[in-house]
Structure formats: C-alpha cells, structure tokens
Amino acid sequence: MKAYIAAVSSYLPENTLTNEDLALEFPSWSVDKIFSKTGIHTRHICHADQTISEMSVAAAESLISEHAIDKSTIDYVLLCTQSPDYFLPTTACLVQSELGLSTSCGALDFNLGCSGYVYGLSLAKGLIETGQASNILLITSEAYSKHIAAGDKSVRTLFGDAATATLIKGKESSHDLIGPFVFGTDGNGGDNLIVPDGGSKNPITDASSVLTEDTSGNVRASKNLYMNGAEILLFTMKTVPSSVDTLLEKANLNKDDIDYVIFHQANKFMLDKLRSKTGFSEERFLTSYERYGNTVSSTIPLGIKKAIAEQKFKAGDRILLVGFGVGYSWAGTIIEW
The missing domain is CATH 3.40.47.10 (Thiolase/Chalcone synthase)
Known part of the structure; x- marks a missing residue:
C-alpha cells in the first residue's frame, strides 16, 4: 500500500482584511505600496472568539461533504497548528468529538508552522504504509491574527487565517505516490x-x-x-x-x-x-x-x-x-x- 492525497478542502473566515483597510490604518503605506511589497490583495481574518477547533471542523466538514466521505472510515486525525484552543487538552481530540468520529480514531496535534503540511504528509505516509491507519484526516488550522498586534504593519500586511483538510488514503502501487x-x-x-x-x-x-x-x-x-x-x-x-x-x-x-x-x-x-x-x-x-x-x-x-x-x-x-x-x-x- 502506498499513501496518496485523495482530496483537499478548506475553510476561510468570512472577515477579510484588504490593502484598502490597511492603508486607512497606516496612512504612510498606500494600497500600491502594500501590494508592491507583498503581492497580497486580501487576507481572511477569523473572529476574535473563533477557535482553531471551529476552523478545523469547518474545513473537515467541507471535505466530507464535497467528497462524500464516510466519517466512520476516518481512523486518524493529524492537526497542525500554532494557535491551539488550549495548552491541554489536545485540539485534535476536540475535533474528533465535534466531527463525531469513531472513538477508535487516533488523534494528535503537532506544532509546526510553514513546513507543517509537508511534515504532516510524512507522518500520514508512515502511518498508512506501516498498516497503522487507512484513512487519515490531515488538518492545518492557523490563526496568526490572534498573535499579531494591531499596530504592527510589518506582519499584519502578510498573514491571514485559514484551515485546510486533506484526506490521505492508501492504494496498491509499484512506486511511491x-x-x-x-x-x-x-x-x-x-x-x-x-x-x-x-x-x-x-x-x-x-x-x-x-x-x-x-x-x-x-x-x-x-x-x-x-x-x-x-x-x-x-x-x-x-x-x-x-x-x-x-x-x-x-x-x-x-x-x-x-x-x-x-x-x-x-x-x-x-x-x-x-x-x-x-x-x-x-x-x-x-x-x-x-x-x-x-x-x-x-x-x-x-x-x-x-x-x-x-x-x-x-x-x-x-x-x-x-x-x-x-x-x-x-x-x-x-x-x-
């Protein structure tokens, strides 16, 4: 059995932060200057009281709905985030409960940032190709806006919030996928x-x-x-x-x-x-x-x-x-x- 990416979905918060919004807050930086420095037009920003688990569940539910996935087949949740709901318990455990996944499902958080998705693929590959799991839900859920000061234009112009959900499965193949x-x-x-x-x-x-x-x-x-x-x-x-x-x-x-x-x-x-x-x-x-x-x-x-x-x-x-x-x-x- 070789692991492969079967489906990808996402969740983007409704609130947006545009270059026009930022230019009003920081008059020394025009819309054109912000875009020329970053290449970014728009960022999605979660509500102040919105949690990583809520964003994770929204991304996972989109995946399940868009791709007609049977929840009972998901046997492992990997959740990458640097803004967990709590120091403990593990946010992946809360997501398992909110999604109504089986209690025989494995679940863990891992705290990695920009390299996290690739690390998640490596973890999923190992679990599948050693026979430990068959259908893995790899979630990335990030809300750096919760860490950013309102007056720090150096990072407010760059970062947005989003969650994604990837289904990783196994199938017979003569080579790695x-x-x-x-x-x-x-x-x-x-x-x-x-x-x-x-x-x-x-x-x-x-x-x-x-x-x-x-x-x-x-x-x-x-x-x-x-x-x-x-x-x-x-x-x-x-x-x-x-x-x-x-x-x-x-x-x-x-x-x-x-x-x-x-x-x-x-x-x-x-x-x-x-x-x-x-x-x-x-x-x-x-x-x-x-x-x-x-x-x-x-x-x-x-x-x-x-x-x-x-x-x-x-x-x-x-x-x-x-x-x-x-x-x-x-x-x-x-x-x-």
Whole structure:
C-alpha cells in the first residue's frame, strides 16, 4: 500500500482584511505600496472568539461533504497548528468529538508552522504504509491574527487565517505516490519568528501587554508575534534551493521531470527570488498568496486546492512541495497526482 492525497478542502473566515483597510490604518503605506511589497490583495481574518477547533471542523466538514466521505472510515486525525484552543487538552481530540468520529480514531496535534503540511504528509505516509491507519484526516488550522498586534504593519500586511483538510488514503502501487522527503531544522533561528511570552519559559505577566515601537514604526508587545524579515529571507535563500536539489537527487529526477512546484506562500518578493534561484518557469511555479496572504501551514494545501479548481493537475503529474519558516524548520517532498 502506498499513501496518496485523495482530496483537499478548506475553510476561510468570512472577515477579510484588504490593502484598502490597511492603508486607512497606516496612512504612510498606500494600497500600491502594500501590494508592491507583498503581492497580497486580501487576507481572511477569523473572529476574535473563533477557535482553531471551529476552523478545523469547518474545513473537515467541507471535505466530507464535497467528497462524500464516510466519517466512520476516518481512523486518524493529524492537526497542525500554532494557535491551539488550549495548552491541554489536545485540539485534535476536540475535533474528533465535534466531527463525531469513531472513538477508535487516533488523534494528535503537532506544532509546526510553514513546513507543517509537508511534515504532516510524512507522518500520514508512515502511518498508512506501516498498516497503522487507512484513512487519515490531515488538518492545518492557523490563526496568526490572534498573535499579531494591531499596530504592527510589518506582519499584519502578510498573514491571514485559514484551515485546510486533506484526506490521505492508501492504494496498491509499484512506486511511491508521496515522497521521498527532505527535512531540516535550525533552532538557532527560533528568535527570528517568535511569540516571546505565553509559554512556560516566559509566562504572561502585566509586562507582556506593554506596547513598544521599533525603529520602523511597528508597535507590538512581548505577547505578540515578532518577525525579523531580513533574517528570515537570508535563511530561506540559503536553505530552500539546496533542499530542492537534494530532494531531486534523492528522487533520481531533474527539474524537467517536475510538472508543478508549490512552495510555502510567504510573500511575492520572497517567492520571486526563490523561483529565479531554483530555475523553475512561471508556468510551473504556482502561487496563491494574492487572495489569502501567508496562512502558515495552510498555504501549500490552499495552493493545491486552487490548482485543482483551475484543473491544472492531471493523473501522473509530479508536484514538488517545499515548506519553510518558523523554527527554523523546512521540509520538501514530491507527490504524484
């Protein structure tokens, strides 16, 4: 049995944050300037009281409805998020209950950001191909808006909220339909994309809400998301192209054997540089950040769903996926459609 992606669906919050909205809040940045810097038109933002489990359930219910999936056949839930409902219990357990899945279903959360979808595919592949599970629900559900300060335009212009649900099944095949994989980790870069306060190392105190302004005019507190964009760019340019080369070598393929490429959708500037450095044509290099922004672990499956809607993929196509970012963490794989 070989694992493969059987279906992909998504949930996008109704609220949107447009460049026009942001320009009203930050008059020094015009609509055109925001778009030229990010390539993003619109971001979906969840309600303040909306939870990750609610978004996860909405994405999963869309998947089940759109693809006529029998809930009783789902035997494992993998949930990737960096905004869980609680420190404990596990959000995946709450999702199992809300969806009415069998109590014999496995469920776990894993906290990874922009590389999380590829890591999730590797976990699902291992579970299926070792006979531990047959029908896996891989959910990505992210709400960075909950971590972002209202006055921090450096990240408010980039990030959006979204959840996706992917059904991963097994079938007989003479070759892998997901894989091989490459992984990478460098925790030395952890401080460059971080929410400093709120965990066990730096618990929330009164000081956690004190706002300060940086030299670029961004206002945030230590309970909010901080991103060092320059360092993230340097990390990305160093690791992603070499990871692509390693992955292709591991798969015994060259770039001409790849039909489409979907990278983590960070922003236009970064992706343009990556496309140039990796040498893929615009036709094969798929993007979706324009409508969603950076939705962290949800960007790659949103890109897959968009490509399906546009009828780009045909049976046998090879699609190269690479996620990279917070951690630092990165991962790549090749899927066969």
